[in-house]
Amino acid sequence: MNPETTWAAQAAANRKAVGAQKPLVHNITNYVVMNFTANILLAAGAAPVMAHAENEVEEMVAFAKALVLNIGTLDDAWIAAMLKAGRKASELGVPVILDPVGAGATTLRTEAARRILGEVRVSLVRGNASEILALSGAEARTRGVDSADTVEAAAARAGALARDLGVPVAITGPVDCVTDGRRVLRVANGHPLMGCVTGTGCGATAIIGAFAGVDADPVSAAATGLAYYGLAGEVAADGAAGPGSFMIRFLDALHALTPEELEQGVRIQEG
Amino acid sequence: MNPETTWAAQAAANRKAVGAQKPLVHNITNYVVMNFTANILLAAGAAPVMAHAENEVEEMVAFAKALVLNIGTLDDAWIAAMLKAGRKASELGVPVILDPVGAGATTLRTEAARRILGEVRVSLVRGNASEILALSGAEARTRGVDSADTVEAAAARAGALARDLGVPVAITGPVDCVTDGRRVLRVANGHPLMGCVTGTGCGATAIIGAFAGVDADPVSAAATGLAYYGLAGEVAADGAAGPGSFMIRFLDALHALTPEELEQGVRIQEG
């Protein structure tokens, strides 16, 4: 089999496993996207839970198959809870997926992301180009929480970042890039309407969490999760009248997409 | 009239009263479902308000016809606000409906639910089977915020729990069970797609709040509210392409369902 066929089969297998195992994904995420994230995970067949109190996150993460840390609406108490949950997850071998929303925009966010990367055994970071550039120490043009940089610009730095941190990186955009500093995968699934709905990036991170709950290789979990997510976006866009109907059709598509359809539609390339 | 006819008439009367009186429902609820809960209450004709600051909850609850306490994304400050609002509601005779989201999953949640039950005159508890089992002191298999137990298993304990606490209990699932330890009502309305959308359980609790705002008997408010809610789910599922379109059609159905249609569709049985 050529590598692309292998990735298609892996995507289908992961999609099937999420539906069968219904991995519990513990999210400490931002207020804006909590509802949409939970609905995305449910539509995919996973089991979301949101819990952020310092005095319960360790207990909650112990049930989870993945922990998603998202710094989108941050304050000091939430950072403390993320660190506590993250350290417990590290200890238990629960994969931790970090979404550094707005890194580069404010010092609080950039430093929170770096601190999590320093104190928690993160399995993968998923961000937009500007966020990844900011984490790599490069000049980023984060505009609030939106990227003003290209995936390719960030991809050029992502390999070194992944090697330095020992943490694979996924950059999402028109074509996503996933790398651990050695392998480089590009995922061409997706649709521009995804950028017109808030929380589609955060939802991608949560789906990577669900896939990481059934696939021990974070690079594979990320690439196949992003392909599934992007293909659902393509299906949803077909017939959508705008961002509102797209958002609803997207949840329907995440739910309906079979492993077989995914295997046909995956566009993952290595190198 | 046979009892089933009586319950159908009561459901229709309550639905009508909610639309006419537009009861103000004060919610102290979790971040994930705040928006959906407000939209559910508005669609039903009730008036939602969310307020959680310790220094305003007593003033706010004084306007309300019901108070809904939901422990879904808890921390210590929110517990304090719930207790304060709950005690004020008890004092004023405002019905309090408790949703013990995730009781049994973490100590914080189980203890918060018990503390509210101890310090507040709760009118009714609405939970899934695992949450109700956890409150009854039985071994529960809460999985994050999802139930891994059957309604029947929880129903077997719910009568004793209701008598011990002096608080009626509603367990939701494929067939809901409402009991005060004396009467037992079963509500067969509903649809499996409700489990694919986050916050449908929390929304059921809020609807019980709205019905409790117009019906002084909490068992009757819960059973008729759940029948209305479940019937809207049945209507919404017919033609839905997945959980996204279901969610939207569900709000439409809650809004459109007339007292007459409800009277025809109610499936409440005693015993």
Next chain:
Amino acid sequence: MNPETTWAAQAAANRKAVGAQKPLVHNITNYVVMNFTANILLAAGAAPVMAHAENEVEEMVAFAKALVLNIGTLDDAWIAAMLKAGRKASELGVPVILDPVGAGATTLRTEAARRILGEVRVSLVRGNASEILALSGAEARTRGVDSADTVEAAAARAGALARDLGVPVAITGPVDCVTDGRRVLRVANGHPLMGCVTGTGCGATAIIGAFAGVDADPVSAAATGLAYYGLAGEVAADGAAGPGSFMIRFLDALHALTPEELEQGVRIQEG
């Protein structure tokens, strides 16, 4: 040109400018509407960001073209953040739009709104009739967060309020009223279904923020923003089956509405 034609042209120009300039709107808003607000702004072509931590709001607002302060789910820490962000915005000349959700319902909210008006150079206040009456010191019949007063009752006080504060006021309802105490504009666009979805008032404030990001005259920004918003509501209502489908069609309509269509549909009158 008669004044109505002028306003239609201004609305079209502002709509076009929002799409072209994609103004970053920094929102410190309530939990209930964060997601819907972000989606409304994105659908309009603006760039939303939510950030509330005291130790990042000054940095974030420095990037913004407008700051929206919404007191819908308030506590003391959020008030402090709003004041800090608001003072920085005042210093930088970033327009600040205030939404006094529930002013008049509780002391905390009324005082928070007054304190913001006292300490921040607010560009415009957008509220419902009861909220504006409460701020004017009149007896208001706020019911939770809903108005029980008429726009006309509030409009009678809004001119004096605007002159006293030196801050223009927009009152939304069946026909909106915008005044700086000298000019009075009435906006007749809108649809009753907007009242059946939570956060449509908050979303109106956010859209005024986006328009204020491209139009230096807050009265003009408010009237044209409300006309655009209301016209999208009219388009969305045509064919909606209820509040759920309306909400989705509303996002689609905000996205699809062209400057030319807006120019045709605007109903703004002076005097």
